[in-house]
Amino acid sequence: MATRPETAKKLLLYWMDASMALMFLMYASWGVLMAVRGEMPPLRTALVILLLTGFFVTFPVLMRRAFEHRPKPPPLLLVSGACAAALVPLLPHSSDLTTTWVDASLLWVALAALYLRPWPTALLAVTVVLILSSYVILSSYVAVSWQVWPGVLAVEAFNCTIMVLGMLVWRWLWWVIRDAHKSREARARLAVAEERLRFARDLHDLLGRSLSVITLKSELAAKLATKDAGRAAAEMAMVRRLAGRSLFEVQQAVHDYRTLDLEEELAGVRTALEAAGASCVIETRLDDLSPDARTLLAWAVREGGTNVLKHSAATRCAIRIDGGVLEMVNDGVGERPATPPTPGNGLRGLSERLVTAGGSFSAEPTPDGEFLLRAAVPA
Template sequence: MTVTTALPELADGRARALARGGSAAWLLLLCWPLWSLLEAEPGIARVAWASGGVALFAGCWLLITWRLFSARAGSPRPWALAGLLGATLALFPVLGRPWAYVCFVLVVSALAASLRPVVFVAATVVAAVVDVVVLWVLGATFAGIWWVPLVIAVQAVVVQSLKQMGVLVARLEAARAEVAQMAVENERLRFARDLHDILGHTLTSITIRSQLAARLARTDPDRAAREMTDVEHAARQALDEVRHAVTGYRAPALSEELDRAARGLRAAGIELEVSPAEGPIPASAEIVLAWAVREAVTNVLRHSRAGRCRIDLSVDGTAAGLEVRDDGTPSNDDSGAARAGHGLTGLAERVAEAGGRLEAGVPPGGGYRLFVRVPLEVS
């Protein structure tokens, strides 16, 4: 699991690094106005002015554009945009016409990354007008100006698309993290449900057998010893099942659950009658019915105070069914509603996952009835 989850994160990190490296490469355009300035043999003051302004411009531009490729692509940095625009205006007197040709490409990218679409369109139009006017004032001809608004428009569309892509990537990363968290929570819920179902029946059986052994200790020591041996066996079996649940999923077998039900109910003095299905039950449906038998018998032992219990199994061409009835008369503190605890909730989830139906409650004749019907897989 560690490897599979790390690979997408590694891929995202490499893609983000490549995107940021590509955006930084655009700053090579700044070499043209700087080289033109150095060819004119300027003074130290002009070089210092140009160097400081270009450094401020480049730093603000990287802070703005790199956020496009992060989880915060939709949150701008206004102070960085203000610094970039201030550096842009301050460099016009120093770097002249080459700066006017280069800066608009980078400024439009920063505007797209920092402004909402409606505001960005207006700001782009203003930037195009300002750039054309500056070039005209600096002596550029019509042949050197007419294509500038077209390039600005293309640049605006491209950068706005990149911004939207960054926002989508951030949302996808958030959705993936949420799905991973939900998978962890579902696995915890599944494990808790399995642990409850595994231990509920066994611990109930241990409790009943221990009580029986305590009553028989004086009148029938040999039988009491046998009951305690069965208690030890049940405890060891429960420990094995918990180990299986910890190391991996272990599906119960219907035949094993019926045998357990017979032993547990017999120890509690409850007569059990089982009506088998008329045909074989497929494995997928058998697993759900086995969990249902475990939960139903556990509830009979804990809550029913019954004398008789009947389990009916059925199967036809479309579904397999299970019905468990008892003739118990629960007290007010141990009513049928008390049976609808964590175990019955977990069983309902299992049946729903299999596309089946669960019914549980007090039937008209009294006692308690649990009915499960699970559709068969169509091959």
């Protein structure tokens, strides 16, 4: 299943591809129509269509190369620019100074903006706009006063600015979507790392001193074994008591880690989902639940929320708890795979925990195109 950023990237690129294909068909049809009307020779029309094909074929290739980052301008960019420049003198202009035919050159400037820094882009845009606006005046077959040149220049400058800004905003949208997804993954990894660090710190505090004392007492007992058996036995008895107390402290620490607060987990999942851009609706009835049932459901909520964040592209999630039954429904399942997915270690461990406690667990897509996690525990 494609991730949300990859889907957004494809939508943006396919949208631009469709726009370029439509523009190519419009230009090519216009050229053919002019040839049919006798306004342009057939050989010239064929050359125009060839140049249009070269420009609109290289356009999506160059755009994809610059979509992830700003690379160095490749030689293909010059080829595309040459096609756009060659179209300007080959295509006729109407007497009312419309500049439809020179839009390919402005499109090329917008494409070059993906590869150039702001100042070189601005310099290139000014140069192209000045040349094109002057060419439009000079190529008009009706006597035109240079007094209209500022108007033509303004139109060309406006069109160029809109195209360049539109192209840059197009790529910026993808960067925002990509960075937002990466930040969500980073937050998930950071939460796991912090939990591991806390567990490691607690184990060090619990066992560090005890194991050091046990090591010293064992070494002392080994040295006293041949000299003072009674004292050696006393030292080993001390080692046994220390080991037993350390084992008890570790068991208590693990028990505390396994005891979760259901309300805190619900609030944490809501915060995490909303931070990831998904709405979260929670409906609960918790008054008749035992402490053990609340702990089991808290584990289910935590694992279910993690599963939504890491493995789906959900935009909404609903959590309902009633009578010891938890249902988490989200819309991020996407296309149903040909074979059922294999549950991960987290879901498998959660299922074993619930079944052992006398409950039940299921996690699978629904016929409505959603994903349902259902956990039932003895109330």
